[in-house]
Amino acid sequence: MSADQDVILPGATLGVLGGGQLGRMFVQEAQAMGYFTAVLDADPTSPAGLVSHHHIRTGYEDAQGLAEMARLCAAVTTEFENVPAAALDLLAQTRRVSPAGSAVAIAQDRAAEKAHFVRCGVPVAPHALIESPEQMAAVPADLLPGILKTARMGYDGKGQARVSTPAERAAAWQDLGGVPCVLEKMLPLAQECSVIVARGRDGAMVHLPVQRNLHRGGILAVTEVYEQNLPPALAAQALAAAKSVADGLHYVGVLCVEFFVLQDGSLVVNEIAPRPHNSGHYSQDACDVSQFELQLRCMTGLPLTQPRLHSPTIMLNLLGDLWFAQGDAPVTPAWEQVLALPGCHLRLYGKRDAKRGRKMGHLNVTGATPEAVRAVALQAAAILGIAPF
Known part of the structure; x- marks a missing residue:
């Protein structure tokens, strides 16, 4: 060895x-x-x-x-x-x-990321790279309406703008600083999902169940994971695509691949995150191996064992807005009411100050059936002031 x-x-x-x-x-x-x-x-x-x-x-x-x-x-x-x-x-x-700098560099650049997806044979939204006024002028008309995204340093909905006309596209590019951008055609979305895989140095790979996600304002709000949360054929396609992306990078570590599910039932890849991901937090309480243990096993060379989902689960993202539900002065949410509900697991991040839009923690809800979990999660959401889903 x-x-x-x-x-x-x-x-x-x-x-x-x-x-x-x-x-x-x-x-x-x-x-x-x-x-x-x-x-x-x-x-x-x-x-x-x-x-x-x-x-x-x-x-x-x-x-x-x-x-x-x-x-x-x-x-x-x-x-x-x-x-x-x-x-x-x-x-x-x-x-x-782990992961290697080369893999992280691709995740940091939307243009390089899109090119990697194409190399891996993974379906992507129609798109164009814009680095100059000449490229801006040459963008095909059928990419509008679209979303203009900075090629680098964008996450949680930052560094992007929706554009419907050539004039809006040009103005948005200037507002984003005229930096290299990718214009993606806006597609008719039905829902979003993600897959978290863990790949070792020997190429062995395991995965968490496919996660169904709801975003609000570009930030993940709700993740739901249980049997049949997505059509089995779609879940299998997402898993195969995620594994192809990881293999193509010779990746070592935990990798999240995010997907859009279109209204016609087809799947396109959105982006990758070369690390554990917000949509995998449920694994701490609903799986026998969490995404963070997988991260540790990958970097230390410990064996990778296939995680098992032992409970249906819903994860609620807890943003700093919840502290300001009663006004401008922050007030601690009613955790005691939430924790009186069965199967609620509160995980706060130890951040000193609550701010609107800031990720302060998450709530994992587990139970015997998807229906029971949804009922409790909606109760918790109502107590906290989170919109129903």
């Missing part, structure tokens, strides 16, 4: 670039399995940094911070797709890093 295939056992230190809630949940999972942890994030109050054994308070490209991460850690991962790929590449010179 080569050194690269050696298993990193509990007692070692594992590092994560990024101190947000995904890093926090990874750190907590790693600590539960007996690992020490290190977080690199400049924010002294970052959710992951506050609970980690080591918190390196530097930027992602700081040479001293990266050197300290390499000194402390046997393996390193990331919880944020906009961590510079070059930082991952530098760490990979001396430490096991």
Whole structure:
């Protein structure tokens, strides 16, 4: 067995670039399995940094911070797709890093991402790259109405605009700073779904069940997972496409692939996230292996076992807006009323201040049947002031 295939056992230190809630949940999972942890994030109050054994308070490209991460850690991962790929590449010179900088770089660039999907034979929405006024003028008319998205640094609905005419398209491009953009044709959507796969260095792959998602304002609001939550043929197609995307990247780690389901029942891929994903949080309470344990197993070389969904589940995303339901002053939501309901699992991220639109936590609801779970989730949503679904 080569050194690269050696298993990193509990007692070692594992590092994560990024101190947000995904890093926090990874750190907590790693600590539960007996690992020490290190977080690199400049924010002294970052959710992951506050609970980690080591918190390196530097930027992602700081040479001293990266050197300290390499000194402390046997393996390193990331919880944020906009961590510079070059930082991952530098760490990979001396430490096991997953996912690789090359995979993260593709996820950071919508044009490169779309090209990868095409190479993998995965269906994508009609689109065009716009990097110059000449390319803007040459965009086919049938791509309108469409959504103009910055090629880089866009997430949760940021860095994009809906456009219906050539004039709107040109104005939106200027509003976005004239940076490279991708224009995607707007398609008649029926619903959205996602698949989370975990791929090891040996190419072995396991997956969570296909997730049906509801977004509001570009931010995930609700995830529903149970048998037959999507037509079986559609779920199988989404899973096969996600595996193809992961294999094409020679990916190591946890990868989320997001899809649009069109009104005619067909499927197109939207984007990838090279990390655990909001739509996989239900796995903490409804599966026997969570997405964060899968992340840990991938980076340490531990065996990947196929997760089992043991309960139907609905995940509600908890945004900071819930704290302002009664006015401009933040008021803690009525958690005691929510937790009086059966099967409710509250997970808050340890963020000091609630802000509108800020992800503060999530609520996983589990139960014996999809109908029972939906009834409780709607009760919880009503208590918290979340719109029904």
